[in-house]
Amino acid sequence: MVDQVSGLEPALRAELHELTASLCKALNDPKRLMLIYALAGQSRSVGELCTMLETTQPNVSQHLAMLKERGIVDATRRGTSIFYSLRYPQLVQAIDLLRGVMADEVGRRQDLVSRA
Amino acid sequence: MVDQVSGLEPALRAELHELTASLCKALNDPKRLMLIYALAGQSRSVGELCTMLETTQPNVSQHLAMLKERGIVDATRRGTSIFYSLRYPQLVQAIDLLRGVMADEVGRRQDLVSRA
């Protein structure tokens, strides 16, 4: 896929990077990542998510609204509650891959420290 | 890995999400994504990157500094130039995975539009 990207017109390539950056922007907040992992495998109501994240209800709703805008998450009403679910479960795998890179880097830094 | 995450103490889990979010923050800018893809497979000088990104030299330097802080990128001096390279080539694969999710979502939205 890298070769496909480098073969694109600069304008198209920039647009693609813009889209990808928009997705990454949804992932650049710890609480949103917690939300995504909380929704991995099962849908949950806003109240449940508030308890899990230990934060206020408006705060959770705002983050959920952003994830919904980007199509990352789906909302369904059941009674008075609204249940959210992940639209793309593969997203969790992608984040895990990023986390793997991060783990390597953390290990490298600890090596540097212990060697000092 | 999801199960490993969900088995962690809440505090540790939050810290891990903080680290991952820090990495995502490095990816949430189109120009930084372009930098990463420009460095995929070969190292490049700041001047080269300025030409490729069509932006000013301080701008590129600032983005590179941020990527370097997070250990995403390495810098080596050769003469008067400084060459940057990707420290974790797997990062590109991870971004490609994210891009795949994005492509699915774009297709879904186009379906919605054409159906209206």
Next chain:
DNA sequence: ACAGAGCATAAGTGATTGCGCATGTAGCCA
């Protein structure tokens, strides 16, 4: 030592972000 090339850094600015607080809205039950 000096001039210039290549890059980093500092300061200032407008725009965006996450958050708390207050309020609005939709469904359930008496």
Next chain:
DNA sequence: TGGCTACATGCGCAATCACTTATGCTCTGT
């Protein structure tokens, strides 16, 4: 209908962001 629960939304604030302009630093060649 009224009141309650569950959630969404609007507003204001402090913090952060990306960018431009100006300046500093580090090498190389003379």
